[in-house]
Amino acid sequence: MDGYATDAFDVAELVPGFRPPPQPAPGLGDAQLAEADARMRHWRDPHVGPLVPGSDRHGDATCRMFRDTFNPYRPAVLDWPRLEPEVRDRIVALPIWDIAVQTEGKARLRMAAYAGTLRDPAMRDALALNAWEEQRHKDVLACMVAAYGIDLVPEPVQRPPRDPEWAYLVTGYSECIDSFFAFGLFERARRSGLFPRALVDTFEPVMQEECRHILLFANWAAWHRARLSCLRRVRFEAKVAAVWAFLAWERIGIARAIDVDGGARPQDNNFTLRGAQSVAEGGVGVRDLLALCLAENDRRFAGYDERLLRPRTVPRLARVVLRVATRFGRRR
Ligand SMILES: [Fe+2]
Numbered sequence: 001m002d003g004y005a006t007d008a009f010d011v012a013e014l015v016p017g018f019r020p021p022p023q024p025a026p027g028l029g030d031a032q033l034a035e036a037d038a039r040m041r042h043w044r045d046p047h048v049g050p051l052v053p054g055s056d057r058h059g060d061a062t063c064r065m066f067r068d069t070f071n072p073y074r075p076a077v078l079d080w081p082r083l084e085p086e087v088r089d090r091i092v093a094l095p096i097w098d099i100a101v102q103t104e105g106k107a108r109l110r111m112a113a114y115a116g117t118l119r120d121p122a123m124r125d126a127l128a129l130n131a132w133e134e135q136r137h138k139d140v141l142a143c144m145v146a147a148y149g150i151d152l153v154p155e156p157v158q159r160p161p162r163d164p165e166w167a168y169l170v171t172g173y174s175e176c177i178d179s180f181f182a183f184g185l186f187e188r189a190r191r192s193g194l195f196p197r198a199l200v201d202t203f204e205p206v207m208q209e210e211c212r213h214i215l216l217f218a219n220w221a222a223w224h225r226a227r228l229s230c231l232r233r234v235r236f237e238a239k240v241a242a243v244w245a246f247l248a249w250e251r252i253g254i255a256r257a258i259d260v261d262g263g264a265r266p267q268d269n270n271f272t273l274r275g276a277q278s279v280a281e282g283g284v285g286v287r288d289l290l291a292l293c294l295a296e297n298d299r300r301f302a303g304y305d306e307r308l309l310r311p312r313t314v315p316r317l318a319r320v321v322l323r324v325a326t327r328f329g330r331r332r
């Protein structure tokens, strides 16, 4: 596997036995698209009773949720609306496209690499499908880049991680952080009117897919840790703590040139800040943004079985910051 370029594999090569979902026939009708969209946002396990983290039923429900909510849209047939020159220029100038394309490619590689190490066939398939969907996100972006003439810098070659579990944890928790803010920023962009409604609608399924991804990740993490022996559990928790420390360090910009694989990564750290600046003219109020992120986070998860676990760390931190900011704001 040494020297493997990011784009030189498909997920099935890293995950033996994985079969990509069948592609729907071109020209799905509006009713079928609407049905697939609704199915992606709502899921409930028909069995009654609790889903105890780590139990077979919990693992089974997690994997079925992910499979049943799959949306079969095809990036190649998405509509890219014609844009007024001024709007197109604004979109082309956003400083996020290189980061976005590279992040999707890296997520695909890391998820597939970790999925390939799993013995549980259902969980392996779920994580492999997640990797496959990251490739589809990359394809969506590639189609958009082509449609609007966005120039990208050449992508660095990504190599499979030496420690797939570490890399998967980094990617999973990164998605938990970035998706939380992306939900709010996306809604902010939709309300601002800075971007055409048709373009926002085209990206809507991608945003909901990220919600499914972090729902899968949160439940995989709970299922996985509950099944570890005492000693392995201690090692795993230490690794999770190290991942959070790494992500905090990375996001405040100290680790701009250091990657887990030893490669340079100058762009990832300020994705949220750049995104925030991009979707709101005149700046983004922290309180308003956090409140919107929390509301959107709750809304996007509301359709899934409440017995499945949600990512908790970032929403909790956001609530604390919001409470402190509100109290501080009242005193002034
Ligand atoms: Fe993605």
Ligand SMILES: [Fe+2]
Residues within 6 Å of the ligand: 107, 134, 175, 209, 210, 213
């Ligand atoms: Fe994702």
